[in-house]
Every structure is written in C-alpha cells, then in structure tokens.
Amino acid sequence: MTQVRADVHFIAKSQSSRPWRFQMQAESVESKGYQIIEPSSLGMLTACPDKHEFAVAMLQWLVQGLQAELKDQLRGVEISLIRVEYQGAYPALGVRYVNEPNDLGKLIEQTADRLLQERSVSDFAAFLVREKVDWARRTADLMSK
Numbered sequence: 001m002t003q004v005r006a007d008v009h010f011i012a013k014s015q016s017s018r019p020w021r022f023q024m025q026a027e028s029v030e031s032k033g034y035q036i037i038e039p040s041s042l043g044m045l046t047a048c049p050d051k052h053e054f055a056v057a058m059l060q061w062l063v064q065g066l067q068a069e070l071k072d073q074l075r076g077v078e079i080s081l082i083r084v085e086y087q088g089a090y091p092a093l094g095v096r097y098v099n100e101p102n103d104l105g106k107l108i109e110q111t112a113d114r115l116l117q118e119r120s121v122s123d124f125a126a127f128l129v130r131e132k133v134d135w136a137r138r139t140a141d142l143m144s145k
Helices: 040-046 049-074 105-118 121-131 135-143
Strands: 002-012 024-037 077-085 089-097
Touching (some): 024 077, 024 105, 040 049, 040 089, 049 077, 049 135, 077 135, 089 105, 089 135
Antiparallel strands (some): 002 024, 002 077, 024 089, 077 089
16 A cells, blocks of 8 residues: 555546446546555556456546445545556555545555455456446546646
C-alpha cells in the first residue's frame, strides 16, 4: 500500500449517503492525492496493458462489492478507479478521505482480496451484463494521457 499522487481522468465514486449506483464522472486532468489500493489478486491483470480492459471491469466490480461490504466504515471516503503511473500506466483503486483523515487502506485492500477469493465468476458476469458498459471505451478513456 503506497501513498502517491495519481492523474485522474475518470472515476467511479462510491457515495455512502445514497443507494449505490456506479457513476462515471469526468474530472479535469489534474493531480489529486489518493491512497492507492492494488489488490494482490489482480496484479497479473494490472501489470499487462493488454489485460487492462478486464482489470478495469474487475476493479469497478470491486468498488461495488466494497461499498456493500464496508457500508458505514466508508462514510466520508471516496473509492475511485484511477490511472496510476509508476513504471508504466495501470488502473488501480484510489481512496480519498473527504472528511477526516482515516487510514482504511489496509481494510479496503484485505476486503478486496477476500471478495476476489469468495465471489463467483457468475457474480462478476451478472455485474457485466447489468452495468451495460463499453469496457474498451471506459479503459481507453481512463488510460489515455
């Protein structure tokens, strides 16, 4: 778990104050401080540029799972899908503390890895169908620039 600054182009925000629904929100291309969460189970996907499309879909699925699993613990916390540049560009989860400076990085990382181990492929497939997202386009938007 590393604290760095990352360029954010598009993010999927979690909002604890209202029912969960993915929202892709365009942001100006600027640096924002995020705590980067890299689920170890997805390292093989995020490390390969030709697998980024699949990684982006998996990471967004994880944001939804984390929101459902951690509910109240994420109050005042934004979990976003971000583009990270470190020895190349790759997608990751970014955590930003809106209200008070909590450090939930380890909890989020452990929960993400647990969800990846416990949830079924059919859960992920249902997510892909339900969200009706053009993952190639979403990945291109996130990873460009």
